Amino acid sequence: MTENLGLNEKDESSMQSGKEGGFFGELVKVIIQAGLIALVVRTLLFQPFNIPSGSMIPTLDIGDFLFVSKYAYGYSNHSLPFSPPLFNGRILFSPPKRGDVVVFKLPSDGQTDYIKRVIGLPGDTIQVKQARLYINGQLVPREPMAPVKAQDFFGRVRDVPTYKETLPGGVSHTIIQLEGDNGVYDNTGVYKVPPGNYFMMGDNRDNSTDSRVPPGGTSGGVGYVPAEDLVGRAEVIFFSVKQGYPAWAFWEWPWSVRWNRLFTLVR
Secondary structure (H helix, E strand, C coil): CCCCCCCCHHHHHHHHHHHHHHHHHHHHHHHHHHHHHHHHHHHHHEEEEECCCCCCCCCCCCCEEEEEECCECEECHHHCCCCCCCCCCCECCCCCCCCCEEEEECCCCCCCEEEEEEEECCCCEEEEECCEEEECCEECCEEEEEEEEEECCCCCEEEEEEEEEECCCCCEEEEECCCCCCCCCCCCCCEECCCCEEEEECCEHHHCCCCCCCCCCCCCCCCCEEHHHEEEEEEEEEEEECCCCCCCCHHHHHHHECHHHCCEECC
């Protein structure tokens, strides 16, 4: 004998429909909450970036994926997706230090992401003479290191001159000189960094369009970078694939991933 629970077919159908509606409603809420959490993390804490060019070799290589701390220098319009013009300047501003590796918006368009190293602070004078860096008239020391392999302008992978450069304040990092000491950007005039601006250079000194190149024209130079164009500080490489391999091709990871670069700090 079956018990009569007082439900007819229409009631059962309504309950089933209600369950389905409740499930999809909960699913939508979870998706919205996850999206809001991701937006908050991306805006206030960390944002992932990938490296598409070789201007920061050997510190960063093509195919590196890294986390950038958004809170390191405070927040500007560029901290938000699509850089909405909600306010001017920065809030909770903490100035970058000389030697920081920084993601910033190209000042000439306010949209393109660049990554370089902070070389000059507001008020500094910067000059390059025969590939040697001078800051405030003082020669920045560099020490020869074992050559590293890098791709030259003809697409050949070869050993290139490599140095450890030590900036005022003590930050040491590795630079390469694809064209020795007489590359296109290895002899410059004197740059005077304006207040509220920074002078950026790539570690791949002969293959970096940076603050040595004025903005505008066909060169697509950077020029001085205002504080409000800073996005964040590069912190750690969390993934890296060899050039020519797509990151999403997981079946190729055993030989395409640069395992030795994973979870290395950016310095």
